[in-house]
Amino acid sequence: MKTKTQEIAKAIYMINKHAKNAPALYSMKERALHRLLREGKAEKIGLNYSPNPGKALQRLDVLVKVEDFLFHLPSTKDDRKNLEILTYDSDYRNPKVSMPLKQAKQILETYSPLPKPPAVKRSRPKQRPKYIGISTYLNGTSK
Secondary structure, eight states: OOOHHHHHHHHHHHHHHHTTTOTTHHHHHHHHHHHHHHHTSSEEEEEEEOSSOTTSSOOEEEEEEETTEEEEEEOOHHHHHHSOBOOOOTTOOOOOOOOOHHHHHHHHHHHSOOOOOOOOOOOOOOOOOOOOOSOHHHHTOOO
């Protein structure tokens, strides 16, 4: 029997798989993982040096375990203080899962939707008073 957490982990796996081609998916992955961590359904295992640090020379990522899956998140200052650095195991692979990307997006959007922006109160532009002056030319009347 599949649990909700397993379905979410599979959806995160599928999103993570496609995120390099669509970087906007990374935020969806992060929102879901942070919510799982808050709810106690995921745990931080330790820190890994990133094998592909991008523009940095070195980067530490947090290794997060959800069910049978392992994911990486960018580390925070607290993570670097509290977690130990693990050796990178390049032989470990997450279980193979197949799920349509559209279904994975729906699962994660339902589980951790984007926060709604605060409502902005719109104000009306000020109306300029009609010019009432001495000049008949400026008032728009003619002799």
